[in-house]
Amino acid sequence: MQVTGGTVTWCALPDGGRLTFKNTGRAYANLSLVIYECDGGKAPNVDAAKCAKSLKSSSDIIWRQVKSKQSVDADFDIPKGSNAQVWWTSDTSDKASDLKLLGTPWNS
Secondary structure, eight states: OEETTEEEEEEEETTEEEEEEEEOSSSOEEEEEEEEESOOOSTTSOOHHHHHHHOOEEEEEEEEEEOTTOEEEEEEOOOTTOOOEEEEEOSOGGGOOOOEEEEOGGGO
């Protein structure tokens, strides 16, 4: 999926999944991901109220100053088939108010 400064991909692992950000630009890039492990539906039709009621956990991933053509990743033990939601922003961590839905990759 396209995000500001690059792409985010998901791949399955034996005990969950991996999210990888690749900076496809020429400048340093910043990216923050918020992962909500909940049952709020499948993207793009997610339901914030359902997610809040069923929230099991949340994770914040902050990647700063990722060099051009560099990739960074994070592993999660969220089982495949989960409706975990991934939201992203390229805002700085002190101004991260513009979260955008990336998707629900565990159920794709």
